[in-house]
Amino acid sequence: MQIKRFSVESKIAILEKNIPVALAMLKDCTVCPRLCHVDRTNDELGKCGVPAKLKVSSANLHFGEEPPISGKRGSGTIFLSGCNLRCIYCQNYPISQYRHGEFYSVEQVAAMMLALEEKNAHNINFVTPTHFVPLLMKAMLYAYKSGLTLPIVYNSSGYDSIDMLTLLDGVIDVYMPDMRYADPKNGLKYSGVPDYPEVNRAVIKEMHRQVGILQVNDGIASRGLLIRHLVLPGRISGSKKIFNFIAREISSETYVSVMSQYFPAYNAYSYPHLSRRLTKPEYDEVLIDFERAGLSNGYIQPYLA
Numbered sequence: 001m002q003i004k005r006f007s008v009e010s011k012i013a014i015l016e017k018n019i020p021v022a023l024a025m026l027k028d029c030t031v032c033p034r035l036c037h038v039d040r041t042n043d044e045l046g047k048c049g050v051p052a053k054l055k056v057s058s059a060n061l062h063f064g065e066e067p068p069i070s071g072k073r074g075s076g077t078i079f080l081s082g083c084n085l086r087c088i089y090c091q092n093y094p095i096s097q098y099r100h101g102e103f104y105s106v107e108q109v110a111a112m113m114l115a116l117e118e119k120n121a122h123n124i125n126f127v128t129p130t131h132f133v134p135l136l137m138k139a140m141l142y143a144y145k146s147g148l149t150l151p152i153v154y155n156s157s158g159y160d161s162i163d164m165l166t167l168l169d170g171v172i173d174v175y176m177p178d179m180r181y182a183d184p185k186n187g188l189k190y191s192g193v194p195d196y197p198e199v200n201r202a203v204i205k206e207m208h209r210q211v212g213i214l215q216v217n218d219g220i221a222s223r224g225l226l227i228r229h230l231v232l233p234g235r236i237s238g239s240k241k242i243f244n245f246i247a248r249e250i251s252s253e254t255y256v257s258v259m260s261q262y263f264p265a266y267n268a269y270s271y272p273h274l275s276r277r278l279t280k281p282e283y284d285e286v287l288i289d290f291e292r293a294g295l296s297n298g299y300i301q302p303y304l305a
Helices: 008-024 106-118 130-145 162-167 184-191 196-211 239-250 280-292
Strands: 054-062 075-080 102-104 124-127 152-155 215-217 220-230 255-259 298-300
Touching: 008 130, 008 162, 054 106, 054 130, 075 106, 102 106, 106 124, 106 130, 130 162, 162 196, 184 196, 196 220, 196 239, 220 239, 239 280, 255 280
Parallel strands: 075 124, 124 152, 220 255, 255 298
Antiparallel strands: 054 075, 054 102, 215 220
């Protein structure tokens, strides 16, 4: 079965129309829900810690994503530096919190995208793109005008701006957001934002509105929503409430990746609940909650002792 995707021509038209609006948001930065109101075009820094210049940690084929993202040939993954969250257990803290990487022009990032297509990647996968969306829109425009044909994967923490996502409507093929917490107190305590569940749920609804249920053709995702849920020890994630929200307010057919891979990293050892890995009974309970919510589509990571 042939899966319908957004055409390159339509993406170019949307990007040309929306890029000026997106770029203007950098001058009094409202690119993410932090609403820092700094002029990143003048090298002022907000919570993400980076100015209006693309900073990239790496651009390579990645084989460790979910099966329909990595496939057999790998996902063309571009890891972006910085983050608008401050997760004290961040699993990629050298990139997100210490902002390891180099600055590149939008033309250079477009060239990275084209090089990944040359390497036969299944897609272009932007990891932690939230704070760079206006510049990534410019990079995508350059890339598509230069012959890029691959679908775009938007791989974020799920703490995104609805206004910014609206400007991406018709451009992003696959949304792959996190759902981190059901309790706002835990969002504030462990990631530094007081409204994570409220913002995150609105984001998930908007992403689903744009792309719908994940569509997979010959084992590869062409379009749709794939939600990631990293299970944290001590029931910090609120998995049961998250699964019930997905099933009742998005769709019971939604694809969810349930992940057991948490390990203490960054500043996690300062918090007793997070200074250890998951136990198997904890993870088994989450899997029961997943099934009881009526969800069945997705990917269940084996328990990692």
